[in-house]
Ligand SMILES: Nc1ncnc2c1ncn2[C@@H]1O[C@H](COP(=O)(O)OP(=O)(O)OP(=O)(O)O)[C@@H](O)[C@H]1O
């Protein structure tokens with residue numbers, strides 16, 4: 001329920017407003033002076049304040065100035081007697097939401113309050129969303145304690161409090177965008193916009209209009225003005241993703257923006273100041289692109305001043321267990337599951353795998369495993385398909401030893417029989433399947449009295 005404070009030195013006026021607004025379903029508190037009202041504002045954190053302009057003591061306009069900054073500022077509606085326009089203008093300049101002239105009309109008052117409440121709901125929603133973003137992209141949401149990742153994060157943490165340009169290098173799925181967002185949402189410009197443009201995905205002829213915008217008539221089909229990303233990201237962060245794929249001519253223009261901090265819309269005459277932090281990301285080695293004549297050397301030098309190099313997962317295997325629990329937690333929550341962890345066999349398989357799609361691939365493997373998992377542990381069976389593991393590997397690593405124990409000889413015999421079956425009774429082949437020498441294998445065949453297809457075999461030398 002929205003909370004409203006009514007401030008008026010006339011008791012009757014307080015009572016009338018209270019009745020009207022309580023009828024509308026609001027929680028209403030009254031104060032007889034701005035000073036008293038301010039105390040209520042501090043303790044109740046109201047959505048809307050309706051205040052008289054002239055009272056004994058502080059005026060309604062002065063009250064606007066004294067509301068502390070550490071609360072979400074309520075929408076203030078000034079009530080004023082007819083003929084005090086200059087004060088109203090001053091109040092509106094100081095951030096009052098609206099004004100009402102006395103004597104108050106019921107309907108007009110109710111509508112003004114309703115609008116103010118709606119505005120506050122939007123504002124609070126906005127703050128909630130922003131906070132969720134800050135939470136989502138906090139630095140410790142970036143997993144990794146390996147040496148290479150720690151080195152990368154050391155650099156990230158150093159540049160975050162500045163507005164310096166950053167170049168992020170990393171193979172696909174190593175977390176380039178995640179790091180770019182974390183930099184933004186922890187930087188001085190964090191309340192500004194974050195936008196990303198994938199230079200590889202946008203056709204060459206469109207990329208400049210996306211970035212710089214255009215004026216009507218700039219080219220055939222440009223019927224209206226378009227604001228580009230540099231302008232709409234003012235006071236925020238623009239991620240130029242896959243910058244290695246930026247057309248050569250556009251590179252020149254980007255260099256100019258970095259140097260002069262201004263842009264010109266296509267077909268426009270004036271330069272427009274922009275204050276945008278640039279983060280560039282690439283999975284191409286830009287120095288190679290420079291040697292190949294595809295990337296401007298001057299832009300490369302300009303960008304590479306601060307380079308963050310995100311290691312591929314295969315070069316930071318020690319982080320694998322961290323990712324396992326991080327993503328299992330995440331998808332437990334998402335799917336309402338209670339998976340506790342991964343089997344030793346599964347972890348070993350994760351360690352051995354080369355992860356061409358890096359963390360993105362890892363995440364989707366765990367996502368699927370958590371979803372599919374029938375027990376409280378992710379087993380090799382849950383991930384085998386994903387990692388293209390041969391079945392035999394799965395069988396052995398995941399094998400459970402039952403409570404009553406096992407008879408090792410029986411097990412050995414079973415395995416040998418199975419290997420023979422799989423090898424079409426060719427002992428040499430079966431031996432290979434079990435990683436045994438032919439001689440050892442043959443000895444066991446004899447011991448267990450297992451028949452071989454003698455037409456295909458010689459006895460061991
Ligand atoms: N260190 C990390 N900790 C937690 N999650 C991560 C980490 N690195 C990447 N991820 C997650 O992996 C997924 C892929 O990351 P991201 O999109 O940032 O990669 P990318 O390098 O931009 O990939 P691409 O080059 O394919 O665009 C995202 O869901 C991201 O949240």
Ligand SMILES: [Mg+2]
Nearest residue numbers: 173176177241
């Ligand atoms: Mg990306």
